[in-house]
Amino acid sequence: MSRAEPITALILETFRLNGALLSAGDRLVGHLGLTSARWQVLGAIAYAPQALAIAHIARNMGLTRQAVRRLVNEMVADGLLRLAANPHHRRARLVLMTKAGRAAYAAAMALQTPWAEALGQDLPPAEIDAARRVLLAMRVHLSPDNDTTPGDPDALDEHA
Amino acid sequence: MSRAEPITALILETFRLNGALLSAGDRLVGHLGLTSARWQVLGAIAYAPQALAIAHIARNMGLTRQAVRRLVNEMVADGLLRLAANPHHRRARLVLMTKAGRAAYAAAMALQTPWAEALGQDLPPAEIDAARRVLLAMRVHLSPDNDTTPGDPDALDEHA
DNA sequence: CTTTAATTGACAACATACTGTCAATTCGAC
DNA sequence: GTCGAATTGACAGTATGTTGTCAATTAAAG
Numbered sequence: 001m002s003r004a005e006p007i008t009a010l011i012l013e014t015f016r017l018n019g020a021l022l023s024a025g026d027r028l029v030g031h032l033g034l035t036s037a038r039w040q041v042l043g044a045i046a047y048a049p050q051a052l053a054i055a056h057i058a059r060n061m062g063l064t065r066q067a068v069r070r071l072v073n074e075m076v077a078d079g080l081l082r083l084a085a086n087p088h089h090r091r092a093r094l095v096l097m098t099k100a101g102r103a104a105y106a107a108a109m110a111l112q113t114p115w116a117e118a119l120g121q122d123l124p125p126a127e128i129d130a131a132r133r134v135l136l137a138m139r140v141h142l143s144p145d146n147d148t149t150p151g152d153p154d155a156l157d158e159h160a
Numbered sequence: 161m162s163r164a165e166p167i168t169a170l171i172l173e174t175f176r177l178n179g180a181l182l183s184a185g186d187r188l189v190g191h192l193g194l195t196s197a198r199w200q201v202l203g204a205i206a207y208a209p210q211a212l213a214i215a216h217i218a219r220n221m222g223l224t225r226q227a228v229r230r231l232v233n234e235m236v237a238d239g240l241l242r243l244a245a246n247p248h249h250r251r252a253r254l255v256l257m258t259k260a261g262r263a264a265y266a267a268a269m270a271l272q273t274p275w276a277e278a279l280g281q282d283l284p285p286a287e288i289d290a291a292r293r294v295l296l297a298m299r300v301h302l303s304p305d306n307d308t309t310p311g312d313p314d315a316l317d318e319h320a
Numbered sequence: 321c322t323t324t325a326a327t328t329g330a331c332a333a334c335a336t337a338c339t340g341t342c343a344a345t346t347c348g349a350c
Numbered sequence: 351g352t353c354g355a356a357t358t359g360a361c362a363g364t365a366t367g368t369t370g371t372c373a374a375t376t377a378a379a380g
Binding site for chain 3: 351352353354355356357358359360361362363364365366367368369370371372373374375376377378379380
């Protein structure tokens with residue numbers, strides 16, 4: 001009856017998949033001392049070509065500085081990250097992985113690859129990519145100021 | 161490279177769309193005294209053919225009893241909901257909308273329809289539905305015990 | 321150089337949702 | 351009817367993320 005109906009159904013399914021993904025991610029890396037949120041922080045650091053400060057990581061992840069600050073503080077206390085002086089900014093220290101942090105991230109990635117392959121084994125890559133583009137179009141419509149590949153610090157167009 | 165890559169990209173996009181939808185929903189219904197979470201609770205109550213208890217609402221929404229309990233308590237205090245005796249269960253009172261709750265929900269729905277239509281105006285309904293099915297397939301893969309129409313109170317295939 | 325604006329980290333408070341635990345209640349097996 | 355399992359609401363604690371506010375620092379304007 002309304003054009004709103006398919007969109008509404010997709011929105012509700014997005015909420016449910018989000019929750020299912022987070023809990024599945026927590027189960028996947030929980031035994032490594034990680035959570036989904038901590039894993040994402042490590043990913044942002046690993047992906048960046050150079051060391052970043054907290055505010056920079058937050059921008060790359062699409063979160064607030066405060067959320068990242070709390071995670072970083074806890075991960076420093078747990079020995080996964082360390083803070084180093086920033087030659088360009090006395091206040092904004094650089095966030096670096098410790099040896100334990102790198103090991104945990106490598107272990108998480110080793111688990112993630114087969115997990116993701118199993119998750120998509122029954123779905124053609126073309127359909128997966130088509131779904132991703134639909135979600136991207138919706139998100140861009142919601143916040144037009146965002147670029148098309150947020151979370152990606154440098155490769156703005158092609159995350160190749 | 162790997163079959164994991166398109167799935168991983170879709171997962172990250174799901175996280176971002178989820179956040180964008182929640183903040184957009186909060187902005188849409190904030191002036192009605194609602195939030196995205198409260199709106200969803202009202203929707204679960206409005207959608208059900210009969211009055212539900214807290215645990216039942218939680219199952220329909222895919223949340224925990226505790227999360228719904230807190231929301232319901234606050235919404236009762238705010239006059240949006242009220243609790244009524246359950247003839248079939250002394251402990252599990254039924255959650256009902258007050259007049260104010262029904263008015264707020266109606267106002268939210270009146271806003272949601274044109275908002276959703278605008279959100280999907282550039283996307284063919286077939287693509288939207290295809291994306292929804294991909295997300296559904298992923299979620300079912302993550303939690304095989306879930307039925308295919310969560311949020312539907314009666315179409316349960318009796319996972320008892 | 322001085323003033324102003326923007327960025328950054330920190331603290332507080334709040335919103336949402338989770339797990340764990342408990343007693344009360346209902347339901348099923350016997 | 352009785353007993354044990356399951357359900358339900360409640361409480362406590364934790365995790366994640368938000369907004370608001372502040373001082374320190376950096377960058378820009380004059």
